[in-house]
Amino acid sequence: MTLVSPDSGPGAPPASRPGAGAASDLLGSRQRFARRFFAKRAVIPASLIVLAVLVAGIFAPWLAPYDPLDQSLLDTMQGPSWEHWLGTDDLGRDVLSRLIFGARIVLIAVAQAMTVAVVIGVPIGLFIGYMGGWWDRIVMRVVEAVISVPGIMVVIVIITVLGTGLTKAMIALGLLFSTAFLRLARGLVIAEREELYVRAARVVGAGTGRIVRKQILPNIAAPLIVQFTLTTAAVLLAEAGLSFLGLAVQPPDASWGTMLTTASRFINLHPWLALPPGIAIALVVLAVNLLGDAIRDSIGRGVGETATLRPAARDFSAAGTGADGAPASQRERTGVPSDAALVISSLDVQFPSPRGVPLTVVSDVSLHVRPGETLGLVGESGCGKSVTAMAVLGLVPEPGAATAEAILVGGQDVAAMSRRDLQHIRGTQAAAIFQDPTTSLNPAFRIGDQLSEILRIKRGMTRKASRRRAVELLEMVGIPDAAARARAFPHELSGGMAQRVAIARALSCEPKLLIADEPTTALDVTVQAEVLALLRDLQRELGMGMLFITHDLAVVADICDRAAVMYAGEIVEEAEVTELFANPRHPYTEGLLGAVPQAAHRGTALRAIPGVVPQPGEWPTGCRFAPRCPYSTTQCTAAPVEIDVQHAHQARCVRAAELTLDGAE
């Protein structure tokens, strides 16, 4: 890091700030903080380094073997020896002693600069944040101006006025860094004020002092500590740099910066001199930075814990696929046509879990889609339907792994394919559209370019031909004035238009299978109907199979020929749509159907079934729906329930034959 940057810390307040109730649950959060803080590997060595500097600085006269200023012209520039552990400098002074006394300078410098920074920055920040208006505007303008100047320039200006010397230089540094504290305090007060407006009724009559004491100070403490730590590291570096330039500590006084000035003068003769102070500075800055990071990560709402990564999608590894002991009955699927657009047999998807046992999110899913047919894959969010769809393209999110007996796309087994072949299949044989059209188009590129790129790469078209074809595709999906719209960026389109573009992109290479993952969920109801109609028309025209994923049974009734209902990672029922709606054979489907008429709008459709979907890893051994099933008996929970594949209308329920379930009208 380079000298003097007031922005080295979180200058702006953190986005997710502890709520106003932070003061009350301080105790609990303090324990949580301690647990998280000390869980970090770097914290203990870093604390030890900081402690060492504290001890060395405070007890320097007792710890140092020599007087740091004692010259001995007979033993100049010696290497490490028994008398002088770290050798001597150009005037024969003991390097170790100077290093220890340098620690004292570090403490003084940090204390001075940080006091100035906090004492000036925080109150002014609180004040302008609280007052707002002109106060705020004028002060912030000045702060912005100061920040825009290289930090060292600001310090140089102030030192020009004040003169050189450690304290003066540290006042200058303190003034510079006060801008960081000022902005932090201001941001927090403004956020707090907004919150107070929201809860105005509760705080009527609360005095300013009370608000500051009760609301603002408890919330400001945590980010302030983080800022303080990170600024401390910056001050350390800056002090060394300014002393090195001769603007702060003046020779012959021992500071790590002036020691480096000496070292730089004799660098050709005795390079050793540069090592002890340099390493000392680097280690202490490193330690303080690490502590700052650890504090920041431990404070608040568990930044470290909630930020679970959903890393980039990766290709199938061919090694992880193949047959593995699935029950024989599962393999003998009935009614799978040989020309199917998609056949999935016995797909499992697992994710490694922290506890070591892999977490299964999709288990033994088998389905097929005929050319020109639309299969609905229905279920609540988290049931594994999207992961199933992604497995078809070999894009299960990492670190998940898919294994299947076979995943046939247009007759070719995706599950046993090399990366290269798989990449070739994507787009040309199977393509996908996703839920949120505005985020599935790249915001940085024009839509026409996004289409023509695919055409060039996947179909080897020339630049010119691909452009022309892109416009045709946009016309095909009903984009008005397509030639002009091709130059638009995604953010210039409405959601419905964006989804049309996404459809055009997906169909650009005329795939045999289209995977539509909740393609209308994010759209307005009227637009929804238009997009569904478009999909239906295009499907008829191109004769492709469609795997349509949704949680909305109304949409299923609208567009699908057949439907497979998924629950907790497995398919529980599968049938023609009319049959499924009229005579459901699985109690879960009955629950879903029963919920449809009451649904005021999408999203609430499944509320009528009491209870919640069990998380992966918490699935019951027997029927996974049993805890929520009104017809559950002891036989249901005894052993895993298998789907009755012999039946044209398959269901995974031991009581399917005996129950008479209600369908939809």
Added chain:
Amino acid sequence: MLKLAAQRLVALVPLLFIVSLLTFSITDLLPGNPAELIVGDDATQEQVDLVHERLGLDQPWPQRYWDWLTNALGGDLGTSFFNSVEVTDAVLLRLPVTLSLTLAAVVVALFIGIGAGLIAALRPGGWTDRAATAGATVGQALPNFWLALILAVVFAVKIRWFPATGYTPLTESPGAWLRSITLPAIALGVGAAAILARQTRSAMVGVLQTDYVRAARAQGLSARRVVLKHALKNAMLPVVTVLAFQVTVLLGGAIIVEQVFAVNGLGSLAVTAVRRQDVPLVQGVVIISVIVVVLVQLATDLLYGYLNPKARPS
């Protein structure tokens, strides 16, 4: 783009105004009479008064500021307190040196920072990620002038690959210029590289999880193409913002690193000026640096507009 540039330029005027105001006030904040500073301790009162008048210090403050501002706009930043050197000339003589060092450091920072951040982001939690993160943490803690010393010892004194001191202008000999600038640029750029690496990593990890990256992969584009074209352009957005600030920091850092390599840039000029309280020279260095910073700001704003169509005025 032109419209964006014009908009940005206008927004920067108040900033320059405030900086000029702050910088100008140095004279008045100095303890004591600057005239006494100039003539020295054993001067007579007449001499002091003479200098006082020559500096225009007898004029009221707004008048002085106005004169100074109009002169500055005309390119005249006054003369040094201690010799007859024109401040504008002195600063412009040194500026190319510092600028070329800063620019070279930016190149180093971009190259190492984006490269390391990208590699780290491809496998979050993997060994490359951990190595890059550790490297960035250490890189952030190294004082640039110390790194400069170490690099000088190793690569200039021990193995004589590069000159230990001095600067050759680009116009004189491009090869010698490159050799003279390499070590200072690395020393200066490593800290910024560490910050850019962190930023690139976190932005890239975020972008790689977006729907549009998934959609591009689903469409059968290669991982390399998706990462280097589709994802990178988006991930560079926050990086550009940080870069703008880092250029400012590097410009300041150059002042120190120059000292180690005995490069005569703005650094030695500024340090001498501060020690002697040579106000016009300090003002000149600050004003010119701020103009550079403002231009960099403008350039990064335009770059941001190129990367992010949403930021362009429609």
